[in-house]
Amino acid sequence: MLTWLPQNVSTFGGDVDHLFHIIYYITGVWFVAAELFLFYCLVRFHKSRQAQPLYARGESSSQAAWVLVPVLVVLMLDLGIDKIGGDVWHRIKLELPPAGDQVHVTGKQFNWEFTYPGPDGKFGTADDQTIENELHVPVGTVVRFELSSKDVIHSFFVPALRLKQDAMPGRTIKGWFEATQPGTYEIACAELCGFGHYGMHGVLTVHTAADYQRWVQSTWGAAKAAAK
């Protein structure tokens, strides 16, 4: 079911999809039930059957139950979703596992800038490299990012990682992901940020360990790559 979801290559993507499915099926079942009841009422109480309207004040408990029971059911389902969603949120957004790699992600009208710390592993040094719209990471490695914006609100969106996070000017937001499969995946901006918003996309390349070393070498040179 739900084969239209994009490919998932993230360690926490399964949790996100699971939550999505729960919400999808709960709302789906109730949507169908509500529509069926609506159509039943349309037929059952059609004027050709001379149905008499009733002014229900909801004072008797059997009348009030028509409101209170659905409220209770919705509340219980809501709290259930909150509990499951809260656990997933906590694991993805509030816990930062130890970093295997780091990158700074900066949104600007209308590009993504990815700044890599270089072989010394430190930001703000001479060997930092900023590459537009290209995010390179090794497979099976926790990548910690710091997300910011140079101008307006953007949203860093990598569907295959089930990762979406707003980038706010004036704020640095930390996050992480771990990709499970080598390949290239789309990066998009999911916040309408101006005229060129539609073209604000990049490519995430998840490398195998050997491929990643080759990319590091071609970017920083063989001598520096050895020091990493």
Ligand SMILES: [Cu+2]
């Ligand atoms: Cu944008």
